Amino acid sequence: MGSGDFGRRIKILTKFAILNFMTNLADLDFTKQYTYADYLTWQFEERVELLNGKVFTFNPTNFAHQALVGELFFQFSLYLKGHDCRVFVAPFDVRLPKKNIEDKAIYTVLQPDVCVVCD
Numbered sequence: 001m002g003s004g005d006f007g008r009r010i011k012i013l014t015k016f017a018i019l020n021f022m023t024n025l026a027d028l029d030f031t032k033q034y035t036y037a038d039y040l041t042w043q044f045e046e047r048v049e050l051l052n053g054k055v056f057t058f059n060p061t062n063f064a065h066q067a068l069v070g071e072l073f074f075q076f077s078l079y080l081k082g083h084d085c086r087v088f089v090a091p092f093d094v095r096l097p098k099k100n101i102e103d104k105a106i107y108t109v110l111q112p113d114v115c116v117v118c119d
Helices: 063-080
Strands: 009-013 018-022 048-051 054-057 085-089 114-118
Touching: 063 085, 063 114
Parallel strands: none
Antiparallel strands: 009 018, 048 054, 085 114
């Protein structure tokens, strides 16, 4: 690692392991399959999702999209008032495990524009 790469990967020693935080999207191998455990080490400015282990980036949203997301959040919030539900807007990670809920076994992590969570 050259001196110019200092900010790209930061090693943090924890009680359990050394985590390599990746800070540059260009360092990802887009042909590789990643897990949620990998995803947790990414510190990008850009938003990404994992779908079956493949990385997908977001295009910037426009005014109309943001207005629609805001209206959906507002309407869901009004409708669900008094229920055991909460409404969230992106960025909000939604993990979709197949069988196992361990981070290393989860290959799909999405960031829906609006998410409703009910207890």
